[in-house]
Amino acid sequence: MKCKGCGAEIQHEDETLPGYIPKEVFERRSLAGEEILCQRCFRARHYGKLMPVRLEDFWTQLINVIKEVDVVVWILDITDFEGSYDPKIFEVLSSVKKILVVNKIDLLPRAVTVQEIDSWVRRQVLDEPFDVILTSATKRYGLRRLKEKILEFRRVLFVGVTNVGKSSLFKEITGKDVSVTPFPGTTLGLIRAKLFNTILFDSPGITTKHRLIDFLSPESQKKLTHADHLSRFTFKPDRNSVIFLGGVCRLDIDFKSELRPIFQIFANEAVKFHQTSKVKADTLWKRQYGKLLVPPFDPQELPIESLSFQEKRFELDASEELAIAGLGWLSVRRGPFETCLKTIDGIYVRKREALINPARKERRA
Structure with a gap:
């Protein structure tokens, strides 16, 4: 049983x-x-x-299940694309037909159209031969199209990293009462459902160890990932400014232009921001970690003295973004400028083409 x-x-x-x-x-x-x-x-x-x-021997089990299905529905999170489009998953799924489902599009600013999101996703996956379907499990957007596509096959497997909304979509499509909670990684075994002549399987959420939430306890993951909207803050920093994201990520800003750069940071509402000067930053980080610089989790869970940090430099300009897996992303409105990013070692950081384009005029549905 x-x-x-x-x-x-x-x-x-x-x-x-x-x-x-x-x-x-x-x-x-x-x-x-x-x-x-x-x-x-x-x-x-x-x-x-x-x-x-x-979970014992998960990858071996997943590979064996993939051999028995006709198509894999690979679910991504548009608000954490870098964290959910994992190279190891792509490698494991290389030999099977795939449907790429991009979930949580309702969390993006309404100025971004569905057509723009679709084009952006296709460019990120380097023109791989995916069927791309945009969805919102909470708003039930795209579910009819996804269901119609799934019914073209006899055996279908849902896969994805934790917290992309995989089980929520599975429940909405099948009507099966699976455990959908605010906690990532709720599914632990294959859940089976039947939809007309199609058999669907929901697999456990995959932990990649490339995202911030993969370092945290389930309780802290819940606080960081469960949100009805994204927070968006606009910065116009002075030279040698430093911006802290939740106490676990530091951005040192420098520029040569007379005009100060302008950028926005998108993140879960649990992530707190603080701007200071480079002169004060080191002392502030040590003394205020878990206080003024509140990380999006219990500070005792990851004491700052126990953390190993990576440091990378990026040159950024308008129409570019800097994504930090499992935390958020910086979207440049006016540049150029340089930033030195310091965050927990192992977290994937990527400079990318802008999803939120600075030239776009505001539009409302």
Whole structure:
């Protein structure tokens, strides 16, 4: 028997493995005809608490499942494109037909059209032969088109990194009551559903270790990733300004032009910003980490003295952006300028073509 929430096989032996439920609880709920949820899903659904578990040999299992399906629905998050378009997933999926679903488009500014998002995504994936479908699970946008495409196949697998909205889309498409919670990584085993003559499988969310949230506990991930909108702040910094993003990312700004650069930073509303001078930045970071410089998680979870940092320099101009996987992105409105970015070692950082174009005039739907 499988847990109705996460798809893991029910077991009574090891609390640290997927599907655990105490045997006496299982027997009591079975006799009463109640829904059988593992201990982890029950606590997530009813108490808002998520327990960590061990997933054993995940990649081998995924590769074996891929061999048995006709198409893979690979789900990305438009607000964290770099964090969700993972090269290892692309490599694993190289031999199978793919539908690329780009979710959460409702979180972007309304000035950005669907056509612009679609064109931008296709340029980012280097003209790979994907069917690209834009969706919003919360607004139910694009679901009809996705369902019609899925029904062209007999066996379909949903994959994606944690927190891209994969299980939410699966639930909306199939009507199956899976565990959809604010916590990333809720699905632990394959969840199966049938839609007319098509069989669909939802797989566990993949952890890449290239995003900020991959370093955090489930509780902190929930705070950083669950949002109804993105925060957007505009900066017009002086020379030698420093901007902190949540205490875990530092941007040193420098420029030679007479005109000060202008840029916006898009991030989850839990991420706090603070601007200061380069002279004060080092002392401020050490003394105010977790205080004035509030990271988007419990500071005791990642003490600053325990962190290893990477440092990279970028030259940025208008129509360019700097994306920080799992944290947010900087969009240049006026340049050029240089920035030295310092953040936790391992987090993927990429300079890219602008998704939010500075030349675009505001439009409202």
